[in-house]
Amino acid sequence: MKMTINEIKEKLKWITDSEDEFLLACQSDERKGVQLAVKQWNRQQEAKQKLYDRYQRMNQIEEHYATDYSSIAGIDEVGRGPLAGPVVAAAVILDQNKQILGLNDSKKLSITKRMELFKKINEQAIAIGIGVVSAEEIDQYNILEATKIAMNKAVSKLSQQPELLLVDAVQLQSSIPQQTIVKGDLKSNSIAAASIIAKVTRDEMMVEYNKKYPGYGFANNAGYGTKEHLEALKHLGITPIHRRSFSPVKKYI
Numbered sequence: 001m002k003m004t005i006n007e008i009k010e011k012l013k014w015i016t017d018s019e020d021e022f023l024l025a026c027q028s029d030e031r032k033g034v035q036l037a038v039k040q041w042n043r044q045q046e047a048k049q050k051l052y053d054r055y056q057r058m059n060q061i062e063e064h065y066a067t068d069y070s071s072i073a074g075i076d077e078v079g080r081g082p083l084a085g086p087v088v089a090a091a092v093i094l095d096q097n098k099q100i101l102g103l104n105d106s107k108k109l110s111i112t113k114r115m116e117l118f119k120k121i122n123e124q125a126i127a128i129g130i131g132v133v134s135a136e137e138i139d140q141y142n143i144l145e146a147t148k149i150a151m152n153k154a155v156s157k158l159s160q161q162p163e164l165l166l167v168d169a170v171q172l173q174s175s176i177p178q179q180t181i182v183k184g185d186l187k188s189n190s191i192a193a194a195s196i197i198a199k200v201t202r203d204e205m206m207v208e209y210n211k212k213y214p215g216y217g218f219a220n221n222a223g224y225g226t227k228e229h230l231e232a233l234k235h236l237g238i239t240p241i242h243r244r245s246f247s248p249v250k251k252y253i
Contacts, residue, residue, distance in 0.1 A: 005033035012041045051101040058103065058189045062096065065164055073162035074190025075151050078198045080143050082223030083249050084242045085206050087138060089150035090197035091129040091158055094190050098124045103192040105185040106199035118200040121193050129157030130201055139245040148172055166190050213239045
């Protein structure tokens with residue numbers, strides 16, 4: 001008795017080998033539903049291969065330095081451009097024996113995918129550190145210096161001292177050797193992981209600030225200068241988390 005199409009689809013979920021006897025048998029099955037299931041299997045395998053290829057490509061930097069450094073931390077930040085809220089940095093030491101497929105610049109990921117990867121990074125990374133610098137400190141030091149402070153804080157929060165820092169676009173004052181990589185979140189798995197940790201952390205902070213300071217849309221705009229946010233500045237004024245040194249915030253002081 002032939003298997004039903006639903007039964008075939010369920011069994012195909014567990015097959016990874018293109019030479020598997022059951023898959024080959026399905027390819028010979030003339031039922032339209034089976035042929036569609038085989039095509040879907042092929043598309044899924046192609047998508048998985050692309051993710052694997054991307055992971056390998058983005059892991060070349062880590063592999064290059066792994067001969068000299070056994071512990072490498074990727075560092076990135078989010079929140080340099082908003083009018084309100086902190087700048088948040090993350091440092092992540094990935095386990096090179098545990099591949100996390102799909103890592104990318106956090107801004108290029110859907111919320112669902114970002115949260116899925118955030119969970120995986122937290123489960124599988126060797127160490128994660130997070131550094132937060134407030135709006136008040138940003139006004140005091142300027143955004144670039146505040147970013148560097150947040151990054152150094154993130155490194156200091158790591159449970160394991162890294163031997164090398166891979167930093168997205170910024171040069172830090174640190175006793176730890178470092179390599180600055182422009183657009184590092186698109187080139188390094190470690191930096192991409194840090195980008196995801198930093199963004200999810202900051203976004204969650206802005207959701208909480210939205211409850212404390214309603215009307216500005218912080219849960220949706222993360223503090224960036226959207227139309228809703230700018231209108232709220234006109235009518236509600238500034239909050240304690242606004243960056244007073246940023247235009248157009250400073251005109252409402």
